[in-house]
Amino acid sequence: MKVLIKLGGTLLDNAESRERLAAQIAAAQAAGTDAVVVHGGGKQMTRYLAERGIESRFVNGLRVTTPETVDAVLKVFAGSVNHELVASLNRAGCRAVGLSGIDALLVEAEQMDPELGAVGRVTHCDPALLDLLTAHGYLPVVACVAGDRGGRIYNVNADQMAVACAAAFGARRLIFLTDVEGVRDGAGQVRPVLNAAECERLIAEGVATGGMQAKLQAALAALRAGVERVTVAPGAAANVLERALADHAAIGTRVVLEKEAA
Numbered sequence: 001m002k003v004l005i006k007l008g009g010t011l012l013d014n015a016e017s018r019e020r021l022a023a024q025i026a027a028a029q030a031a032g033t034d035a036v037v038v039h040g041g042g043k044q045m046t047r048y049l050a051e052r053g054i055e056s057r058f059v060n061g062l063r064v065t066t067p068e069t070v071d072a073v074l075k076v077f078a079g080s081v082n083h084e085l086v087a088s089l090n091r092a093g094c095r096a097v098g099l100s101g102i103d104a105l106l107v108e109a110e111q112m113d114p115e116l117g118a119v120g121r122v123t124h125c126d127p128a129l130l131d132l133l134t135a136h137g138y139l140p141v142v143a144c145v146a147g148d149r150g151g152r153i154y155n156v157n158a159d160q161m162a163v164a165c166a167a168a169f170g171a172r173r174l175i176f177l178t179d180v181e182g183v184r185d186g187a188g189q190v191r192p193v194l195n196a197a198e199c200e201r202l203i204a205e206g207v208a209t210g211g212m213q214a215k216l217q218a219a220l221a222a223l224r225a226g227v228e229r230v231t232v233a234p235g236a237a238a239n240v241l242e243r244a245l246a247d248h249a250a251i252g253t254r255v256v257l258e259k260e261a262a
Contacts, residue, residue: 002034002134003173003245004166004227006158009041010179011235012081018088021177024241025139026092033245034134037089037096037141038165040158041081048076061210065118065155073118073155078102078143086141096139101146102153104129107164109146109154120146120154122161125168159218167225174227175244176215177235182253183212192250196220196257219255230255 005025012018029035042063046056049072057064065073078100089096101107101122106129109120133140142165144158159176166174182190183199186207191198199216202208208216219230233244233252243251 001032001173002169002171003028003036003175004162004169004171005035005037005241006162006174006176007037007039007085008176008178008235009039009043009045009081009158011177012039012041012085013043015088017236018085019091021235021241022085022088022092022094024239025089026094028241028245029094029139035139036130036134036165036169036171037085037139038144038158038162039077039081039085039141040144041077042158044081045072045076048072059113059116061214062112062116062119062157063155064116067118070118070153070155073145074153077155078145082141082143089139089141094139095137096141097133098141098143099129100143101125101156101161105147105149106130106142107146107156107161108148109156110148111152111154118152118154120156122146122156122164123148125164127165127168127170130165130169157214157218159215160221163218163222163225163227166222166227170226172228173245174219174222174230175241176219176230176232177240177244178215178232179235180212180232181234182251183208183216183232183255191253193254193256195255196223199255216255220257223255223257 086098108124112121144161
């Protein structure tokens with residue numbers, strides 16, 4: 001079964017968390033899962049910029065990406081965060097390969113909005129490299145950086161990168177591993193299942209904002225692109241990946257398009 005696992009940067013900022021998740025991904029791959037990993041690194045990026053006296057600015061949850069920030073995007077997302085994760089996965093027994101969307105034009109993008117600078121909107125994903133690597137037992141690990149045929153580099157929201165790769169790769173499952181328990185409703189309760197109308201209501205009412213709003217929109221986009229099952233799950237939970245992959249185990253929030261029959 002093809003699976004896309006998206007890891008939030010907060011989960012990768014701690015060595016113990018990174019090693020634990022790497023072991024779970026290695027176990028899933030050893031059990032026959034054809035996995036691709038996409039990761040973020042926003043926390044690490046903000047810290048890197050702050051250490052250099054550069055203030056992080058956000059518009060609608062997206063980091064304004066100036067030319068100096070593009071350099072940091074490459075050093076942090078495609079550099080330290082990607083390679084530390086690859087090293088942890090290799091230590092767990094995988095044959096992990098660190099990539100970004102720039103490699104072999106895996107993920108192409110265009111400028112989203114001049115106000116945001118080099119923030120990209122994904123326009124195309126070519127899964128050939130993912131197919132080639134997974135077919136030979138390798139584990140692609142993709143940083144949320146994209147390019148275009150003119151050699152420009154774009155900072156891409158990691159959830160949007162995950163959706164593009166999942167749809168092109170033909171993943172049956174997309175699992176967002178996050179630093180929260182799942183998607184909470186207006187009463188603060190984690191919802192085990194949310195359909196499209198409920199997701200849109202949470203966004204419209206201002207309950208799901210910022211990163212969670214982006215995640216719900218990404219989840220719905222993935223389902224509409226043919227991914228069969230999307231789960232938002234707590235990366236810190238025990239055996240989270242095994243439970244998220246199981247057909248009947250309940251963890252986090254499963255996003256569906258239509259309301260399910262009782």
